[in-house]
Amino acid sequence: MLSAFVSAATIASQSARRVTKDSRVRKPLSPTQTVEIILVQKLVEGIHQFRNGIFSSEQSVFEGPVDDQHPPVLFITCSDSRIDPILLTQIKPGALFVLQNAGNIVPPYKAAEDGSGATIEYAVSVLGVNNIVICAHSQCEAMGCLLDQSHVAKHAAIGSWLCHAESTRQIIEENYAHITEATERLMATVEENVLVQLEHLQTYPSVAEALGRKALNLHGWVCEFETGQVLGYDSLDCQFVPIGETNFKAPWVTGGSRPSRELRHELHE
Ligand SMILES: [Zn+2]
Numbered sequence: 001m002l003s004a005f006v007s008a009a010t011i012a013s014q015s016a017r018r019v020t021k022d023s024r025v026r027k028p029l030s031p032t033q034t035v036e037i038i039l040v041q042k043l044v045e046g047i048h049q050f051r052n053g054i055f056s057s058e059q060s061v062f063e064g065p066v067d068d069q070h071p072p073v074l075f076i077t078c079s080d081s082r083i084d085p086i087l088l089t090q091i092k093p094g095a096l097f098v099l100q101n102a103g104n105i106v107p108p109y110k111a112a113e114d115g116s117g118a119t120i121e122y123a124v125s126v127l128g129v130n131n132i133v134i135c136a137h138s139q140c141e142a143m144g145c146l147l148d149q150s151h152v153a154k155h156a157a158i159g160s161w162l163c164h165a166e167s168t169r170q171i172i173e174e175n176y177a178h179i180t181e182a183t184e185r186l187m188a189t190v191e192e193n194v195l196v197q198l199e200h201l202q203t204y205p206s207v208a209e210a211l212g213r214k215a216l217n218l219h220g221w222v223c224e225f226e227t228g229q230v231l232g233y234d235s236l237d238c239q240f241v242p243i244g245e246t247n248f249k250a251p252w253v254t255g256g257s258r259p260s261r262e263l264r265h266e267l268h269e
Contacts, residue, residue, distance in 0.1 A: 106197040
């Protein structure tokens with residue numbers, strides 16, 4: 001992959017030089033092409049910074065035998081370009097096993113063949129993670145598509161993926177008629193979807209078994225892009241609350257207990 005980026009940047013820069021030398025036979029680069037070249041060059045610069053910076057200081061993590069990988073957390077989040085698990089948590093490489101997809105969705109056990117199930121099973125059964133975090137975010141376009149079914153109708157793959165969040169859409173339709181403002185309705189969808197996907201997680205035998213042994217905690221988070229704050233689902237108060245340095249309470253599920261959906265809605269009405 002590295003050589004592919006280097007090649008792309010080199011070719012782009014050589015092409016730019018040729019254009020400068022002989023503008024009679026070649027058209028000048030369009031603004032879009034120039035932006036693309038600058039972007040690829042930034043990626044290459046970033047790779048060099050990685051090698052000279054974090055790779056040098058954490059080389060043992062990268063070099064270690066594959067069996068030495070013991071991340072304590074499976075971090076499931078959205079593919080949105082603004083979400084970066086390492087950046088968000090400021091944790092060192094090696095601590096998070098990451099699963100990223102549109103809408104931070106967890107298809108129920110054996111309901112999809114996209115690789116999510118294998119990632120979850122590997123994380124829990126082989127790596128032995130102690131925590132699974134599902135981290136959503138405000139302004140989620142995947143959840144926007146879920147609410148606006150016209151996108152689903154136009155794009156078959158999006159439709160078949162979002163079917164794993166159909167329960168979320170139904171919960172919003174049935175319980176959130178009082179929230180009509182678009183941003184608030186989207187945020188309610190984002191939050192409810194985290195809880196639905198946490199429920200899906202428990203359909204995995206490896207997850208259920210680890211919960212039964214009290215060897216695993218599940219957490220539901222939402223990152224608010226507007227404030228930079230991360231909200232965590234508080235299973236005692238049945239609501240998302242800002243995660244501070246001192247107020248972090250119980251995870252959503254520890255060893256099998258979970259709040260009822262009815263109770264959550266009663267508290268929010
Ligand atoms: Zn998203």
